Amino acid sequence: MRLSISSVFITLITASLLILFLHVLLTGKKSHAFFRTDFLTILLLTILLRLLFPIEFPFTITILSRHVMTAIRNVLVHPIARSFTLLQLLLVIWGMGVLLQGIRLLWRIRSVHALCTYLKKHSRVLHLSDFGISCEKADHPVYICNEIQLPMVPGFQQAIFLPADTCRNEDLHFILLHEAEHIRHHDIFIKQLVNILAVIYWWFPPIYLLQKQIDLYLDMRVDTVVTRSMTLTQYQAYMQTILDIQKRQVTSTPESMQPQFNCFLSHSEKSLTFRIHYLMEGIFKKRTNRMLLLFAFILPFLSNAIIMEPDYINSPAVQDTFSEDDFNDGYIIHHKDGTYTFVIAGNEVHINDPDGPDFQGIPIIEED
Numbered sequence: 231m232r233l234s235i236s237s238v239f240i241t242l243i244t245a246s247l248l249i250l251f252l253h254v255l256l257t258g259k260k261s262h263a264f265f266r267t268d269f270l271t272i273l274l275l276t277i278l279l280r281l282l283f284p285i286e287f288p289f290t291i292t293i294l295s296r297h298v299m300t301a302i303r304n305v306l307v308h309p310i311a312r313s314f315t316l317l318q319l320l321l322v323i324w325g326m327g328v329l330l331q332g333i334r335l336l337w338r339i340r341s342v343h344a345l346c347t348y349l350k351k352h353s354r355v356l357h358l359s360d361f362g363i364s365c366e367k368a369d370h371p372v373y374i375c376n377e378i379q380l381p382m383v384p385g386f387q388q389a390i391f392l393p394a395d396t397c398r399n400e401d402l403h404f405i406l407l408h409e410a411e412h413i414r415h416h417d418i419f420i421k422q423l424v425n426i427l428a429v430i431y432w433w434f435p436p437i438y439l440l441q442k443q444i445d446l447y448l449d450m451r452v453d454t455v456v457t458r459s460m461t462l463t464q465y466q467a468y469m470q471t472i473l474d475i476q477k478r479q480v481t482s483t484p485e486s487m488q489p490q491f492n493c494f495l496s497h498s499e500k501s502l503t504f505r506i507h508y509l510m511e512g513i514f515k516k517r518t519n520r521m522l523l524l525f526a527f528i529l530p531f532l533s534n535a536i537i538m539e540p541d542y543i544n545s546p547a548v549q550d551t552f553s554e555d556d557f558n559d560g561y562i563i564h565h566k567d568g569t570y571t572f573v574i575a576g577n578e579v580h581i582n583d584p585d586g587p588d589f590q591g592i593p594i595i596e597e598d
Contacts, residue, residue, distance in 0.1 A: 232285060232286050232565065232567070232569075233284065233285050234286065234539075234580070235299075235302070235303055235306060235317075236286075236299055236537055236538055236539045236580070237285050237286045237537060238284045239299070239302065239538075240536070240537050240538065241280055241281065241284035242284075242434065244280055245280050245281055245434075245436060246436045248273065248276060248277045248529075249277060249436040249439055249440050250436070250439075251273070252270070252273055252274070252440070252443055253439055253443060255270070255273075256270075256443050256446055256447070256501075256504065257500070257504065262504060262507050262508040262511050263511055264518070264522060265518045265522055266454070266518045267447070267450050267451045267454050268518055268523065268526075269518040269523055269526050270447050270451070271451070272526035272527065272529065273526060273529065274444075274447060276526075276529050277440065278423065278424070278427070281427050281430075281431065282427070286537055287567075288567045288568065289535070290535065290536065290537050291535060291537070292537055292538075292539050292569070292580070292582065293536060293537070293538050293539070295538040295539065298538065299538045299539055306320070307577070324433065327432045327433060328430060328432065331428070331429040331432045332429050335425055335426070335429055339385065339386075342384050342385040343385060345384065346384050346385060346387050346389075346391075349373060349375050349377060349378070349391060350373060352375065352376070353373035353374055353375045353391070354373070355371050355372070355373055355374075356371070356372045356374065357369045357370065357371055358370050358372060358390075358406060360372070361403065361406055362403070363403070363406050363407065363410065365410075367414075370388055370389055370390060370413055371389045371390070372389070372390045372391075372392060372406070373389060373390070373391045373392065374392055374394050375391055375392065375393065375394060376393075378391055378392075379393055380393065380475070381405045381406075381408075381409055382409070383412050383413055383417075383418070385418065386418055388413055389413075390406065390409045390410065390413070392405070401467075401470075401471035401474060401475070404456070404467070404468050404471045405471065405475070407456050408449075408452055408453070408456055411452045411455055412448070412452055415451075415452070415455075417448045417452075420444065420448065421444060421445075421448070424441055424444050425441070427440075428440075428441055446504070449505060450505060450508055453468075453505065453508075453509055453512075454512065456468070457509065465509070469509050469510070472509075473506065539580040556575040557574060558591075559574075559575075560572060560573055560574035560575070560592060561573055561592060561593045561594070561595055562581070562584050562592055562593065562594045563594075563595050564584070564594050564595065564596050564597060565597045566597050570582070570584045572584075572589070572592070
């Protein structure tokens with residue numbers, strides 16, 4: 231397994247396509263009829279793992295790309311100053327962006343913590359058991375606040391915050407079940423993982439689309455778990471609760487703080503409509519279409535199956551750059567994953583056939 235320009239490039243292409251596919255699934259008018267959250271879970275897991283590990287694997291098939299990948303690498307390694315390449319400049323900019331975005335994320339987390347501290351001091355505290363909610367592992371506290379408009383689980387708090395007028399609402403039971411399920415599944419850690427990826431890939435536009443869709447996915451998954459054992463009457467009442475709370479959509483929480491909250495209702499009207507349609511479809515459909523589920527199972531392997539590498543052999547980029555002495559002083563590294571790298575004049579070039587005529591007499595060194 232190794233990290234390379236090619237592996238990062240393929241990761242970005244793959245992640246873009248998968249995130250776009252997820253977006254289509256969660257916005258299409260009829261798409262909710264073909265899948266359940268089991269498929270979304272596998273799809274999201276594939277996206278997250280691909281972005282976390284943008285590397286080549288032992289089973290990856292290498293395709294030599296003389297025109298595309300070679301051109302990209304030539305541009306990136308082109309010197310723009312004394313011994314300073316475009317790639318190095320981009321890495322410096324990338325690192326500075328990660329630092330700034332990381333500071334911004336930490337500031338948000340700190341702000342949410344400060345907000346929770348304030349709300350706790352100005353709230354009446356109860357527990358789930360006080361509302362008749364059975365608690366298998368933890369009887370989470372419920373803070374009744376005048377300062378908020380929607381039920382929420384902010385930040386890493388193992389607590390539910392409710393608007394004061396919600397306690398007089400007949401839908402309170404469903405709201406608490408929903409929020410307690412967010413806590414039980416540790417959904418904030420999934421959101422923070424996506425936030426961390428947004429810090430790392432701050433220059434990658436699709437990551438922000440993923441950030442927007444993660445809330446809808448988490449709420450759909452919780453909806454599925456909460457309604458699994460409900461009667462038809464309870465199921466319909468739960469959907470009505472979503473419609474009733476929609477009328478009180480929050481406006482006081484800054485958009486920049488939304489990634490730090492799990493809310494019963496924190497989406498656009500279009501997303502809420504999709505959520506209702508998904509629940510209505512769930513009355514009759516409990517599993518994903520089998521073909522889609524099969525595709526989801528093989529997706530992790532497909533996304534890592536192929537990688538394109540630059541091909542420098544007999545290309546003008548190599549012929550006009552390196553002398554015969556450079557070639558004679560070069561050597562080949564045989565990596566543990568079975569791939570080969572030709573090291574020439576301080577440059578590393580992936581090669582496919584170390585026994586070819588171009589490499590006669592070049593020593594091969596086994597990787598430690």
